Amino acid sequence: MLRVVTLVKYTPDPTGDVGFADDGTVDRAAVDGQLSELDEYAAEQALRLAEEAGDAEVTYLTMGPSDAVGALRKALAMGGDRGVHILDDALHGSDVIATSRVLAAALSKLDYDIVLCGMASTDAGTGVIPALLAERLGIPQLTYAQSLALKDRTVRIERETDVAVETVEAELPAVVSVTDRSGDARYPSFKGIMAAKKKPVETWSLADLEVPGDEVGLGAALSATVSATKRPPRQAGPKVVDEGEGGVALADFLAAQKFI
Amino acid sequence: MSHVLVLVDAPEGEVRKSTLELLTLARRFGRPAAVVLQAADPAAVEQLGRYGAETVYVVDDPAARDFLVAPTVDALARVAGGLLKSGDLAGVLTGSSPDAKDVAARLAVRLGSGVVTDAVNVEAGDDGRPVAVQSAFAASYVVRSRFPAGVPVIAVKPNAVTPEEAPVEPAVEQVQISFTDLGKGARITSRTPREASGRPELTDASVVVAGGRGLGGAEAFALIERVADQLGAAVGASRAAVDAGWYPHSHQIGQTGKTVSPQLYLAAGISGAIQHRAGMQTSKTVVVVNKDPDAPIFELSDFGVVGDLHAVLPQFSQEIDRRRS
Ligand SMILES: Cc1cc2nc3c(=O)[nH]c(=O)nc-3n(C[C@H](O)[C@H](O)[C@H](O)COP(=O)(O)OP(=O)(O)OC[C@H]3O[C@@H](n4cnc5c(N)ncnc54)[C@H](O)[C@@H]3O)c2cc1C
Numbered sequence: 001m002l003r004v005v006t007l008v009k010y011t012p013d014p015t016g017d018v019g020f021a022d023d024g025t026v027d028r029a030a031v032d033g034q035l036s037e038l039d040e041y042a043a044e045q046a047l048r049l050a051e052e053a054g055d056a057e058v059t060y061l062t063m064g065p066s067d068a069v070g071a072l073r074k075a076l077a078m079g080g081d082r083g084v085h086i087l088d089d090a091l092h093g094s095d096v097i098a099t100s101r102v103l104a105a106a107l108s109k110l111d112y113d114i115v116l117c118g119m120a121s122t123d124a125g126t127g128v129i130p131a132l133l134a135e136r137l138g139i140p141q142l143t144y145a146q147s148l149a150l151k152d153r154t155v156r157i158e159r160e161t162d163v164a165v166e167t168v169e170a171e172l173p174a175v176v177s178v179t180d181r182s183g184d185a186r187y188p189s190f191k192g193i194m195a196a197k198k199k200p201v202e203t204w205s206l207a208d209l210e211v212p213g214d215e216v217g218l219g220a221a222l223s224a225t226v227s228a229t230k231r232p233p234r235q236a237g238p239k240v241v242d243e244g245e246g247g248v249a250l251a252d253f254l255a256a257q258k259f260i
Numbered sequence: 261m262s263h264v265l266v267l268v269d270a271p272e273g274e275v276r277k278s279t280l281e282l283l284t285l286a287r288r289f290g291r292p293a294a295v296v297l298q299a300a301d302p303a304a305v306e307q308l309g310r311y312g313a314e315t316v317y318v319v320d321d322p323a324a325r326d327f328l329v330a331p332t333v334d335a336l337a338r339v340a341g342g343l344l345k346s347g348d349l350a351g352v353l354t355g356s357s358p359d360a361k362d363v364a365a366r367l368a369v370r371l372g373s374g375v376v377t378d379a380v381n382v383e384a385g386d387d388g389r390p391v392a393v394q395s396a397f398a399a400s401y402v403v404r405s406r407f408p409a410g411v412p413v414i415a416v417k418p419n420a421v422t423p424e425e426a427p428v429e430p431a432v433e434q435v436q437i438s439f440t441d442l443g444k445g446a447r448i449t450s451r452t453p454r455e456a457s458g459r460p461e462l463t464d465a466s467v468v469v470a471g472g473r474g475l476g477g478a479e480a481f482a483l484i485e486r487v488a489d490q491l492g493a494a495v496g497a498s499r500a501a502v503d504a505g506w507y508p509h510s511h512q513i514g515q516t517g518k519t520v521s522p523q524l525y526l527a528a529g530i531s532g533a534i535q536h537r538a539g540m541q542t543s544k545t546v547v548v549v550n551k552d553p554d555a556p557i558f559e560l561s562d563f564g565v566v567g568d569l570h571a572v573l574p575q576f577s578q579e580i581d582r583r584r585s
């Protein structure tokens with residue numbers, strides 16, 4: 001059986017006006033949350049792998065406050081078998097180092113052949129969680145996959161860097177992160193949404209993972225926010241309507257700024 | 261002062277400007293030492309020295325090129341470990357490409373340290389330790405972070421600072437490494453270099469000229485390229501233009517493309533969706549050509565022309581030629 005674990009994050013709607021709370025953490029209460037759009041691509045690839053393998057199990061894993069279960073339900077509505085929600089007040093304010101530790105601890109409790117992630121979280125995401133999971137689990141990282149294929153126990157991806165297109169291969173188990181070019185995510189059907197409500201979702205605490213609460217969260221962060229200051233909104237500059245001289249006006253502006 | 265390791269980015273042996281920026285930033289809180297993961301080209305060593313690298317560590321092992329990310333982490337961890345033993349490591353700076361960020365994060369775990377990625381600046385704090393500056397939420401916040409413990413690891417975006425020379429004669433140290441099995445887990449089985457466009461590298465470029473759906477077709481990118489060449493710029497594109505097949509994905513700017521922070525960003529026929537802004541909002545000066553006066557991109561613009569880009573851009577090009585002749 002192919003065991004796929006897909007990491008999904010619940011993130012504020014990117015079109016909302018997100019800011020920082022007083023303690024320097026992202027203020028998640030201010031804006032509606034959703035399954036991170038970029039994680040839909042990971043869910044899609046998980047379901048495709050499962051369909052190809054036939055004998056497969058797809059588990060979604062999320063870490064976040066209580067409403068983060070919404071990410072699991074949305075993904076389960078697309079398909080898949082079960083969800084795991086890591087929920088613990090001590091996690092508030094965790095940095096990527098702590099987050100990856102907790103997610104890796106949960107993965108170690110789950111059986112997996114392949115761990116699928118999105119390329120980045122849509123909220124201030126840095127995209128390093130997949131690499132950190134590979135580091136902590138001691139398995140290969142295949143990141144930024146534009147396409148993904150599994151043959152026996154070998155996973156192969158295509159990726160694009162600054163300078164080249166690369167093919168990368170590894171033996172399972174492995175961590176794979178997929179980009180928005182990997183294939184459009186399916187829409188949950190009405191039947192899927194109904195079925196998702198009955199699929200099992202477990203909630204795990206830090207105690208379940210044997211991770212001490214004082215080693216994660218805001219207090220234990222290895223990089224600490226000293227200040228988060230709101231910039232004065234960027235002052236939009238002049239806007240001229242082109243009445244035949246728009247290109248000249250642009251050249252005037254850029255010449256005054258010494259770009260020409 | 262202790263050493264600051266700088267991971268050198270030198271595709272095809274040529275040191276990128278972003279690496280020279282890292283060396284410049286490193287001098288604010290330590291003495292820069294460069295780590296090169298290929299045979300040390302004498303010209304590259306000379307250039308690293310010119311920007312202040314006192315030591316150049318050379319790890320010339322094919323594994324670093326044949327496997328993804330992990331061998332680079334092995335190499336940096338090895339050099340960092342050596343310096344740590346003598347209490348001589350103040351921090352590590354890498355670039356901010358996806359792979360460089362992964363390297364930084366994995367290294368931080370091995371060093372028991374914290375990591376900050378996508379920094380737009382690095383300052384020396386009151387205690388002499390570095391403070392990383394980031395730009396968050398559509399550049400509406402400036403966030404400063406310090407590192408309470410461990411060796412600060414910071415991945416810095418290009419164009420954070422103007423490279424400044426501080427010439428020294430670098431000592432070159434060859435480092436032999438036996439890579440971990442983990443390091444050799446993800447094998448790069450093929451690599452097709454991108455065709456050189458002859459234009460500056462998008463992420464390093466100090467001027468970027470970008471086009472979107474408003475171009476109306478692939479042919480219209482000729483207008484963009486012409487302006488780009490006149491300004492010595494790199495060419496960017498919105499996802500809509502890339503998805504339409506008008507320009508290669510390697511030029512996409514935004515959340516799922518490249519992040520740029522040039523001195524000048526010219527956006528033509530781009531509406532300014534939040535995901536596009538994510539890739540360009542730290543640009544210093546933004547100018548816009550768009551026929552819709554209500555396009556959100558105007559909120560970011562220092563100067564905007566409301567008009568048809570098919571008329572405005574050619575006139576702009578002619579005007580540059582006229583002024584230069
Ligand atoms: C998960 C996710 C990730 C994404 N990642 C990215 C990303 O990395 N980069 C990115 O760019 N987008 C990204 N997007 C897409 C983004 O939401 C927008 O759809 C996209 O940026 C729109 O591109 P555009 O501005 O070229 O097109 P449009 O929004 O269609 O805008 C075209 C503009 O051109 C103007 N125009 C039309 N004709 C002319 C003319 N003749 N002269 C002058 N102006 C004209 C119009 O007024 C309009 O403002 C992402 C979306 C999602 C959901």
Ligand SMILES: Nc1ncnc2c1ncn2[C@@H]1O[C@H](COP(=O)(O)O)[C@@H](O)[C@H]1O
Binds near residue numbers: 063064119126
């Ligand atoms: N809190 C979280 N819960 C579940 N998955 C996460 C979480 N944070 C990050 N991930 C996964 O890691 C990927 C990259 O995230 P990031 O490194 O935060 O940009 C996301 O697309 C998710 O697949």
